[in-house]
Amino acid sequence: MITSLILALFVSFVSSKGCNLPPSAWCSSPEIAELCQVKDACKEYLYPDASAPKVNIDLHYESLCPYSINFILRQAERSYKEVGSIMNLKLYPFGNANIKTNPDGSITYKCQHGPLECQGNLVETCALNVLPESKGFLYVSCVSRQIMAKYPPYVAYLLCGKRLKIDVDKIFECSRSSKGMELQKAVAEKTNNLKPPKTYVPWIVVNGVHTEDLQNQAQTDLNALVCKTYTGSDKPEACKKSYSATFE
Incomplete structure (x- = not known):
């Protein structure tokens, strides 16, 4: 319910092409949040450890x-x-x-x-x-x-x-x-x-x-x-390449 109330504030902003999902689904994944242009608003829900120290x-x-x-x-x-x-x-x-x-x-x-x-x-x-x-x-x-x-x-x-x-x-x-x-x-x-x-x-x-x-x-x-080493979940794109190249 809280998620829906917060995201409702962004309804007018995310009517851009590509996002045809209801507001209740906008924070369901990082990809959807980015598509609907609410990545920052969804950060609290998608990345609970995003504030980890560098x-x-x-x-x-x-x-x-x-x-x-x-x-x-x-x-x-x-x-x-x-x-x-x-x-x-x-x-x-x-x-x-x-x-x-x-x-x-x-x-x-x-x-x-x-x-x-x-x-x-x-x-x-x-x-x-x-x-x-x-x-x-x-x-x-x-x-x-x-x-x-x-x-x-x-x-x-x-x-x-x-x-x-x-x-x-x-x-x-x-x-x-x-x-x-x-x-x-x-x-x-x-x-x-x-x-x-x-x-x-x-x-x-x-x-x-x-x-x-x-x-x-x-x-x-x-x-x-x-x-x-980084414990946060908001890792940059380069981390995906690093993991597959070195640690798998």
Whole structure:
């Protein structure tokens, strides 16, 4: 009865072609709800678990590490586009680097792949903090793609700024400032306090947990891992493909 009363409000709206069913049937399936253009109104009845929390994916990586870049381009980029609605993806550009404050107050910052990687970590850390969330990952993935194509890092920063219509001067300003180093120290602290401790990169944490099995699943098919882990019923279309390809 309640369902019929709520849906009755939409009678005039759903008289479009294709929906010739009575209002009492509109919430009988996701397909019918979509056909009758009342998917949002029926959500409470069709998707009782739709408010489930997103899957948290933490990626600890290095800006010039080939393995890190491969994961960003082959897994994270696709998942961001296809299952981003049920995933919180957080990036931590630091990896096996080391930050040390010297007795005179100066800072020594060493990275596995040299000074350019230190610069890249700082630039990407600042980008993730300065840019809106909707553009932070896109900038990092764009830069990673240009680096994979053998562009020098600085050229990659500028090129991706132009492509995404981003003011890279603000990012550079941050990366050269004490604020940028403080942001990088926070990333370093997060990375260095991982449990279990990180032993390689990329290092992937799923809902606060890292295991070799989760790591392997993420690197094989991040979409499938996110879809399997998500407890809500409102899974994106990409989840159907992931399940059939990986878990059946």
